[in-house]
Each structure stands twice: as C-alpha cells, then as structure tokens.
Amino acid sequence: MTRALDNDTFLRALLREPVDYTPVWLMRQAGRYLPEYCETRRRAGSFLQLCKNPALACEVTLQPLARYRLDAAILFSDILTVPDAMGLGLYFSEGEGPRFERPLREEDAIRKLRVPDPCGGLRYVMDAVAEIRRALAGSVPLIGFAGSPFTLACYMVEGGPDGEFARIKKMIYDRPDLIHRILSVNAEAVTAYLNAQIDSGAQAAMLFDTWGGCLSEAAYREFSLAYMRRVVGGLIREKDGRRVPSIVFTKGGGAWLEAIAACGCDAVGLDWTVDIGAARRRIGDRVALQGNLDPAALLASPEAIVRETRAVLDAFGPSDTGHVFNLGHGVSRFTPPDHVAALVDAVHEHSRREK
C-alpha cells in the first residue's frame, strides 16, 4: 500500500505544492457518455446493482482512465448509499432519479435514525475502494467521496425529486430541532464512511454539497456548512505517511467562498458560474481551487472546447500549483467521448506551456 505514486500531481496541487502542469479529472468521468460504461451497467442490471458490485464498480471506475490521461480516479458510487444503509430503501425510477421507499418525515423515525456501520451494510463500497486501489497499481491517486450532510438530508426528507425543496425547508423553518438531529447523524455517518474509505485506500476525500445552494446564506451556514466543517474536522489527516487532502464543493455556493474556505478543507470546488480568477483572489491564499469549466462546453466543437479550457486556465492565472482542473458539475450524458480527450489534452498542454 505504501509504494509511491507514479503520478501524484493531483495530490500535490491540492496541497499547493509545486507541480509541472495543472492536473485534471472530471466529476462523473465514469458515466453514461461512455459506451463501455453503458455496456457494464447493462451487465450489472441496474445503476444500483452496479454500485453494489465491487468488481463492476472497479471496472467502470477505470474506464475513463483507459481513454484519457486523467490525473486521478474517483470511486464509482452514489452519494445515497449512506441513507440507503440507514434503512430508507433507495431505488431509482427510470427517468426520475433517486427515490426512497421510506422518506424521513415523522419525528419518531427521525429520533430512531442511526449511524450505519461503514464496514457493515456499506462493506461493498470499501471492497470497491480496495479493489480499485489495487487495480490502479500506483498509477494515479484514488478519490473517495460522500454527499454532504445537508444534501443527503434533502433526499432523505423529500424522498424524491422536488425542485423547490418544500418539505425540508418547511422543516427548517418550523422544526429546526428535527433537521439538526438528522444533520448530526448524517455528519457522523459521513465522517465514518469517508474514514473507512481512507482506511480502505482512498487518497483524497471529496464532499459533494449538491443542494446547499438552495438555501439562504444564513441557513447555508447553519444547516450545511457547519456540518461539513464537522465532517472535515473528523477526517483522517494522514495515511501511510502522506496527507489525505479534502475537497468541499457546494454547487451554487459562489457567493460564500470565504466561509467555505474557512471550514478546514484543503480545496474548494467551484461550479462554472464563478470566475476562477476572482475566486483565487478571494480564497487562493488559503486553499486550492478545483474547477470550473461549464459542462455544457463539452457539447460544443473541439475547437471551442480548447478555447474555453484555456480561458479557465488563463483566468486562474500563472501559478505553479493550487489548481485542479475540473468541470463545474458532472459530465453530461450527451457528451461525445472524443470531446473529453480534447479537454484533457488541452489542460496538460496549455498549463505546461504557461508555467
């Protein structure tokens, strides 16, 4: 486990140590835009069966790395494995996204909510992490991840898609005590889950706060950021003599970057609405930045992709570290696979030249 990495550019950039070029990986880099992913998923039977089968999860995790010169792998999984292990009954209805059979709405059920053992019902995730880490054989680092306590709570309370988050917000305004109870359990569960991933081989940890941006600033600080701070503070900081960096990403959090940067994380993920140069001036002296090309740019021509990729690198500005290139959100399923190659190559070539 302790052999040195062939390519540790990603980890070095997160810790703001000098690098030769800007490393790149992409949120949802293993996904439906890749025909080989669709093939493996078909074999698995469903998305959830794919997540729960360590051998197949390992297979799809490695697929984008076989195609592109990516600087990191990310565990193939879903943020909702944690509430599923809490007994809420995760399922996916075609075209509608995730749903829970038993959403969390009654005070009694909320009081009974318990932290799941990450090596019990979530054993399959740890097995996948270990298998991916072995398969990577020291080529690039493996990122573990989890949903933020608040984002998990959104799914747990709403139970299914609701653009307005009516149920959880009503609970926030009327019964903040119940929300705080859910968030406390979630924070403890996510901390244990990420630490188990690190113990199993994950070399960096990322928190996805997909829905924190639906809150007012005051509510964001109280119901999302405070619990991410708790998670980050509880993470294993070093493994096998090497620091394990953490990344916090709040979609729609562009106005709150200073507060996010102060939560204890090593890096802040940026969605595409933020100017990364402005973000660097605001918080670049404290954390690394990850992002932030508009995923929709990958639908355009390779020429446009190269132009827009360079624009993000140029906006970040000259530097020998502190930037991990990524999209501002996950790869769209409609992305032509060769467009991703154009992006990855443009990041490497343009950043080598500018350094």
Next chain:
Amino acid sequence: MTRALDNDTFLRALLREPVDYTPVWLMRQAGRYLPEYCETRRRAGSFLQLCKNPALACEVTLQPLARYRLDAAILFSDILTVPDAMGLGLYFSEGEGPRFERPLREEDAIRKLRVPDPCGGLRYVMDAVAEIRRALAGSVPLIGFAGSPFTLACYMVEGGPDGEFARIKKMIYDRPDLIHRILSVNAEAVTAYLNAQIDSGAQAAMLFDTWGGCLSEAAYREFSLAYMRRVVGGLIREKDGRRVPSIVFTKGGGAWLEAIAACGCDAVGLDWTVDIGAARRRIGDRVALQGNLDPAALLASPEAIVRETRAVLDAFGPSDTGHVFNLGHGVSRFTPPDHVAALVDAVHEHSRREK
C-alpha cells in the same frame, strides 16, 4: 392619468427617496395559491387565454390587492408573450411548462426573426395595462415587466424545458454570432414592449432574468447583462412628470451584483440565497434593493414567517429608504393565502417600528 398616487411608497423606495415604511409586493402575487385566481383561470379556459383577455387579466391582477395591503400591483401576463408575438407558437402542456411549436434552431429562421409591433400582436397586453391602471384608480403603482433578452432566448432555442440548457449553450460556444443576432432582436423587442407598457400606464418596469444564472460569469456579461443594459438604456425615463424606475432581477446572480448595479437600473432584485445586508454594503450606495425572503418560508407557520420576514428587514438594516420587500422568487402555488397576510403585515409593522 396624472392624478397623484394615494400610495407611492414603492416608487419612492425604488428611487431611494425617504419613505415611512418598507413597501412590499410579491413576485407572482396573482397566482394559483389564490382560489379566486383558479376560479378566474377556469373561466378563461387556460393560462394563455387568461393572459390574452384584458378584462380577466385585470381581474386577477387586482385579486391579491383586495386581500393584502400590498404597495404595488404587477401586470398579470407571461414573459413569453414576446416570442409568441414573433411567431414561435407558444403553448402550455399540462405539468410541463411552456413550449414553442417552432423553436428557433435553424440559421435561416434566426435571420428572419423580427421585432413584433407591441401595439399589433401584443395589443392585448397594452389593453390590460390600461384597464388595470384605470381600475387601480391611483391607489398603488402598476409595475410592467418583460423577460430578459437572454431568458427569452433560452425558451426560444430550447423550445421546452431542459434543465441543462444544452442547445442554447452549444450555440453560445459554437455559434456566438447566431446568439448575438437573437439577443439583438430580443433586446429591441423588449425595449419597445416595455415602453409601450409605460405609454399605456405602467409606472415602473421590471426585467426578469430567470436563467442568466446558468451562465459562467464571462458568458453572463456578454450574453445576458449586456443586452439588459441595452434595454434599460432605451427605456422611457419619465412619464407624466414622474420618473419611471427600472428593476433588474437575475436569479442566481448573487456573485455579480456590482456588475448588475452598473447596468443603469434603479434597483436590483435579489434572490433568497443572497444576504441582503451584504448586498447593501456592496451596491446599496448606487441602487435600491428588492427582495429577498425564501418563498419556501411562506410554507412554514405564521410565527416562522414573521421571524424570517423580520430577519430580512434586520439584515438590510436601519434605513429610511432603498428597500422594496419581496420574495427571492415567485410565490409557490402551495402557499396558504393567510400566510401571505402574515408576511405583508409583518413587513409594514416591523419596518415602521425600526425607522
């Protein structure tokens, strides 16, 4: 037309002239949460027929004013009347939102796009404005409105709901010349449309940029803000000896407030994710602010509504003008009508006390 208003608090606050209390109106204050609205809409036959019938549009515009002590009325209409008048064939499919029969995707159709005569195919809107203004009889001011050039373009190019804006973004990256052509026509159309509303009796003008927040900062400036600046610069500034204030609202634009405040408008609308006190420190010396309670707060108990309403007023801070209270987005259809009364009364009472 020139008789003085009984209550001009709203107009004075927008122009940052002293007021006795903080005025309030609500985006989508005439809507499905009101049973009397649902009744009138049933009589009209459909949402679109309601928009196109000046007598019924006037009736629903006045309904919330009969219930609540609101400080302004807003024309009941839809932002998509303009592209409808351009010949795109607006229709509403139940539960799916607006669609166009002939979305704008071919270069040839884009080249043929023309500015509609606001007193031709949009005559019904001007008739509604005049009728509402007469019916208001000087009680409170009437707000006219339009969609921003970019937001209209989103609907025109996508043709129907698409959360990712894949088509318009692909066009932005691959064919910016075509997008600029659409936006130029839209800006001219929206300017003429708002000026015709002002000529017909609207006493303030608001631009709704519902989708500008889906863009990167650079794209927002180039494809949304630049064209709103063009519209604002072309508006009638004075009518019947009184200034006609303009309000620009970009949902998700919290990171760009300084740029928005510099577009020539009198007031900037804020969604609920922005802290209004921080916004005031950033741009309050240049423009008035409108907003910004989370619409979901209206689903909570009246006690919580009063508390959250006061929190917004307190965040804005002590002042004798420059704040128009509103939600950060439209009233949800699930809002209990008496909750709106709690909000309106809390704004008036709390702001009178604090001044």
